[in-house]
Amino acid sequence: MDKMKVTYEAMLGLAAELVLDEAVLKFKTEKLSKAIDEALACGDEDTFYRLVKQLNELKA
Template sequence: MEKQLPRTPLNPEVIAEMVLDKAIRDFRKEKIEKAIDHSLKIRNKEEFMRLTEELKNIN
């Protein structure tokens, strides 16, 4: 049988911060992915490598 952790109510400010953090991460990820596509299109290996590293570091 699974053990359940006690539920604690989340503060609305904490929830809002979590939503904003996720939105910012998603925006950054999309922006980097577009830049990666562009670097591939123009065959810029250095930029591609830098951007893929940056993308890996986004949590």
């Protein structure tokens, strides 16, 4: 029974880690998207390209 409990706890830990990773990815993606929109609105080409590169690296 102890082995099953350890396995179950490990699985719960992995599931929690996946949920957290997904939430962090979503947060970073949204933050970069907003910053990209702002750079476009301001006509800041250098910042736009830098942020798009970061977003693409994040999605890869």
